[in-house]
Amino acid sequence: MEPAGIQLTWDTAFFDTVEKSQHWILRSMRSHGPALVSLLWKILGNEQDVCDAYQELFLKLAHRPDRDKPANLRAYLFRTASNIAVTHLRRRMLQEKHLDKVRHTAERAAPSSPAEELDARAMKDRLRAAISNLPDYLREVVVLRDLAELPYTEVARMLNIPGSTARVYRYKAVQLLAEWLK
Amino acid sequence: MKPETTNNTCRTLRKKQGLTASVRERLLNFSLRHLESCPRCRKRAALLDRIELALDLLRTEQRPFDLLKKANTRAVGTLAHGLRETPDAGRLREQMPRPGWLELHTPALDKLLNVAACLFMVLIIKTGVFADLTKLENTGRKAVNNYYARNLSAEGLNDILRDIFPEAETNDIDLV
Numbered sequence: 494m495e496p497a498g499i500q501l502t503w504d505t506a507f508f509d510t511v512e513k514s515q516h517w518i519l520r521s522m523r524s525h526g527p528a529l530v531s532l533l534w535k536i537l538g539n540e541q542d543v544c545d546a547y548q549e550l551f552l553k554l555a556h557r558p559d560r561d562k563p564a565n566l567r568a569y570l571f572r573t574a575s576n577i578a579v580t581h582l583r584r585r586m587l588q589e590k591h592l593d594k595v596r597h598t599a600e601r602a603a604p605s606s607p608a609e610e611l612d613a614r615a616m617k618d619r620l621r622a623a624i625s626n627l628p629d630y631l632r633e634v635v636v637l638r639d640l641a642e643l644p645y646t647e648v649a650r651m652l653n654i655p656g657s658t659a660r661v662y663r664y665k666a667v668q669l670l671a672e673w674l675k
Numbered sequence: 676m677k678p679e680t681t682n683n684t685c686r687t688l689r690k691k692q693g694l695t696a697s698v699r700e701r702l703l704n705f706s707l708r709h710l711e712s713c714p715r716c717r718k719r720a721a722l723l724d725r726i727e728l729a730l731d732l733l734r735t736e737q738r739p740f741d742l743l744k745k746a747n748t749r750a751v752g753t754l755a756h757g758l759r760e761t762p763d764a765g766r767l768r769e770q771m772p773r774p775g776w777l778e779l780h781t782p783a784l785d786k787l788l789n790v791a792a793c794l795f796m797v798l799i800i801k802t803g804v805f806a807d808l809t810k811l812e813n814t815g816r817k818a819v820n821n822y823y824a825r826n827l828s829a830e831g832l833n834d835i836l837r838d839i840f841p842e843a844e845t846n847d848i849d850l851v
Contacts (some may be wrong), residue, residue: 515754516754516761518754518758519754519758520763522747522751522767523763523770525765526743527743527770530746531738533746534742535733535736538736539746542737543746543810544742544745544749545749547747547750548746548749548753551754552750555753555754555755563845564676599815613732616728616729616732617733617736619729620729620732620733635730636688639813640730640733640736641733667726668723670726671719671722671725671726675722
């Protein structure tokens with residue numbers, strides 16, 4: 494049996510190696526985690542889905558092909574989080590659609606009643622669904638600007654587009670959403 | 676004499692600001708005038724407003740307080756074993772969201788408001804607002820008195836005055 498001291502030395506050395514190579518993941522989780530969780534919550538609005546998406550995000554980050562820190566970590570995290578969340582949302586919508594078919598509930602398929610229109614929750618769900626159906630280039634702007642609450646300059650930098658284009662995309666996205674949620 | 680140089684940044688900026696403000700105001704007025712007369716545009720504007728409102732609802736939706744802690748715990752659990760055991764990972768598992776500026780400063784703001792309210796009271800006492808109120812009350816009393824003096828007999832007047840000002844000695848009030 495090995496003495497305790499030797500075991501401790503080996504563990505420390507191992508941790509040191511790991512820390513040097515991938516400790517930035519934990520650092521990024523600490524600094525960007527709150528904003529990312531907030532963004533995921535606004536897109537998904539469900540605790541379980543948020544935890545799933547957040548886990549998937551950092552798993553993706555840790556298993557990147559080059560295993561290296563992305564050049565613009567903040568942009569990478571926000572864009573990937575948004576994409577993962579939208580994928581989750583689409584999957585959930587598909588499941589709900591399938592369940593509705595199984596249940597044969599006419600009321601779900603029928604156009605929303607005035608009472609439901611007044612219901613903020615229904616409105617939020619409809620908006621989430623509509624956002625997930627936006628074209629990628631418009632959706633990214635709406636998510637980063639309106640849900641992540643980033644300034645236009647940062648949104649533009651993250652998406653590599655001019656600030657004015659970001660504003661135009663956002664306006665187009667809102668117009669489309671208004672058209673869909675008539 | 677040499678003409679004044681036009682490369683004056685301050686002046687250019689002032690001019691531009693004035694121009695922008697003027698254009699913005701004109702555009703706003705034009706839009707409002709048009710909206711008043713065009714039901715189609717009004718409907719479109721209402722729909723856009725509705726989306727902005729719904730986006731606001733999404734932004735302000737309350738999330739569970741320990742969501743960050745739960746999400747971190749789940750995410751840290753999937754990382755490499757060596758990374759999971761570091762002290763940083765332990766701290767992440769216990770991380771709670773930072774309260775916002777307003778939440779953080781609410782107690783101090785409350786105290787500040789209380790102090791401000793007290794100071795305001797002291798100020799209005801010092802400036803004689805309450806003294807003016809007493810003067811105003813006396814003037815009002817005199818006016819009521821005079822009105823009834825002109826229109827009623829002395830006995831009826833005293834009865835009415837006793838009803839209106841039970842605490843005051845109606846005999847002490849001067850009849851003008």
